[in-house]
Amino acid sequence: MMENDRRPLHDRVRARPALELPSGPQGFRWRTLRDTDAPLLTVLAERMSVRDHPSWSESLEEVEDQLGRSWFRPATDGVLCEGPDGAPVAYGTVTMPPDPESLVRVFLGGGVDPVHRSRGIGRELLAWQHERARQLLASSPSTLPAWVMSHAADLAPEHGALLRRQGFEAARYFTTLECEVARHANQAAPPAPEGVTITPFTAELSERVRRAKNSAFVDHWGSQPAGVEQWESMVGLSSFRPDLSRIALVDDEVVGFVTTEVNEDDWERQGFSSGYIGLVGTVRPWRRRGLASALLGAVLEAYSLEGLERAVLDVDTESPTGALGVYTALGFTPTTRDVAYRIAY
Known part of the structure; x- marks a missing residue:
């Protein structure tokens, strides 16, 4: 994007009209999220927290709250990857909060169970999330600047490395x-x-x-x-x-x-x-x-x-x-x- 480009986002951002589910690795299956997936995601978030942020994890109530917000539609804004045994191994969410005043933000959430990292699942997931984020931006008439955002813990450098390979820049430290x-x-x-x-x-x-x-x-x-x-x-x-x-x-x-x-x-x-x-x-x-x-x-x-x-x-x-x-x-x-x-x- 050119600096100070303030055309409407639907003119600035190009996105595919249809978005296919991620694929692979062999034996793993992807599907869209469901309203009833909060317990599965809570257990998966707990497994991810062991490596990414060992001192805390999302509670069931917090995950239910995230899935239930009016601006998030599980069937279009989230995906789940299941392993050969049917257990969830990764999930991703794409959220664009409403009513921005100076900046349109799209947040990418979720991740991959550490046991199943380094298999290409995270790469597939991030590619799907980024394309869904572009779809959301391309549907907006806003002329505001826009960011697609994700966070990565220093404790799990593989996440930051994946984001950088996909063109994300490290912008701020917390x-x-x-x-x-x-x-x-x-x-x-x-x-x-x-x-x-x-x-x-x-x-x-x-x-x-x-x-x-x-x-x-x-x-x-x-x-x-x-x-x-x-x-x-x-x-x-x-x-x-x-x-x-x-x-x-x-x-x-x-x-x-x-x-x-x-x-x-x-x-x-x-x-x-x-x-x-x-x-x-x-x-x-x-x-x-x-x-x-x-x-x-x-x-x-x-x-x-x-x-x-x-x-x-x-x-x-x-x-x-x-x-x-x-x-x-x-x-x-x-x-x-x-x-x-x-x-x-």
Whole structure:
């Protein structure tokens, strides 16, 4: 694509009108996804996690949520590969979230069971996903820039190598950080800026937090606004913990937030109990005032009272907000890294 090419995507992107299922290797069978495949995909995701990200895996509830979103159609946007014994060995999803404001994104998800890697299954899968992504882009009248995106863990370099061979570029790096909660047990949380009240997340605040999230993340790499369906899906998961999340208010305006998820199924993998900090943000006028540190301190205090041993989060290492420095100052240290890959159209 030429730089600054802002023709409609249906003029910029070429895609085959019909998309055949992947084929091979011999003895393996491919089919499209079904609405009822969530249990199969959850078991497969668990097997993949052992190599790709050993400390966590998708829960059945999370997979069901992904398959059930209004903008994802399993029969056209996903495939499953079954081995000679009929057991699933690979799957892929292609998702284009609705209502972009500045960037059209198509996400490629899934992967191959590590036992069955290096057989060409991943190559077949990625080729199918990329062509389906092009079909979705070619159906759009948008004149916005577009990215086809996938993520690869440093722990599984074969995934990144496959993406690079297929023309994807490593565009951004995300680091997982962990903090021992006990070190904060006897420390007062950093004070909030004058005029700010910090409170737990409530259903009444939810829509205001969504709008604040969209405002706070407008300058984050690759971010687009969270729609109502996407947001309500996230806060509706059983793993979301409003009591361990914290919101910063000035009068009735949300100016900052930290959200928490707790998945006890991950604790055995991790070797410790933990809370996952999914979102951290402050709206632009309240940055550089210590608000994020105050919110995180309040969350760590809540984790300590809950008896959680560690806090875990992921950070864009090039974030314009200086987030990495905020986290390291509070005692967060890096553990693993993921790479965001993309092809731009």
